[in-house]
Amino acid sequence: MKLASTLQDVPETMLWTLHNRAVEAMRPDGIIQDPTCVEIYRSISYDYERHFGKAEPSHAIRSLQFDRAIRQFLRRHPEGTIVNLGEGLETQRFRFHGDRARWLTVDLPEAIEIRERFIEPDQRHLHCPVSALDRKWFDWVPRDRAVFISAQGLFMYFEEREVRQLVRDLFDTFAEGVLMFDSIPRWLSRRTLSTQGWKKTPHYRTPRMPWGLNRNEIGPTLSQWSDKITRIEEATYAEFPRGLVRWLFPLFLALPVLGNYAPTNNIVYFEGGGL
């Protein structure tokens, strides 16, 4: 029997990313292979297309970018910890095989409740049902190992002051690690805050996304927030697998000023915390 979704507001957006990833994974030429994602997608009774429109590959690209950065991290820190803030129904850990890492999912209680209908936690894969803004989850992370903190599709839903304080607290608390998050440009954030909001389709308005920064502002802003940062890298969406966007998006990214108005993924290396 299919499960009906009771999710609303930001937790409901986990079905948007699930939709885009699963439809990509179902294609014979799909860029992502993820049978668990497809199984979950098919088990939820929800009119994905009516809400979010026709699926497109951006979230599969994003997940692959995060997978790559985590693989790189695990090569250096095979026993490190991966913290997934706002993980929703992301099935990332099933795309890894034979790793020895500890994985921690941090999401709101109603989101964890849905996740656990499909994905059981175990000794190495833990679920922490609290807000990412609640520092209680810090205690679930071993302090003697490096940590990779991932926030896919999360920080834009927070206020800037919340992101700033969280980032500072992370870098002050953990001695060594990586924070990876995606960001949206200011124009898109503003659109979600307008009276109309961002109506993705006639049947779905996205939640507010108060935190937006243009691509060229990420490095300077984060460096101002913390002196624990050793390096910042970018992993763009320039990997659309097909269609006109495959050619147009890399061109757009390369444009001197306009390229700053694209969403992107940021990989921030830090060292020196450990309060």
Ligand SMILES: C[S@@+](CC[C@H](N)C(=O)[O-])C[C@H]1O[C@@H](n2cnc3c(N)ncnc32)[C@H](O)[C@@H]1O
């Ligand atoms: C756009 S979805 C992204 C889900 C997943 N990361 C992915 O890429 O498929 C946003 C997620 O953030 C979670 N979320 C919203 N507010 C949160 C908070 N304060 N703390 C932790 N997670 C939160 C939602 O429940 C949801 O799972």
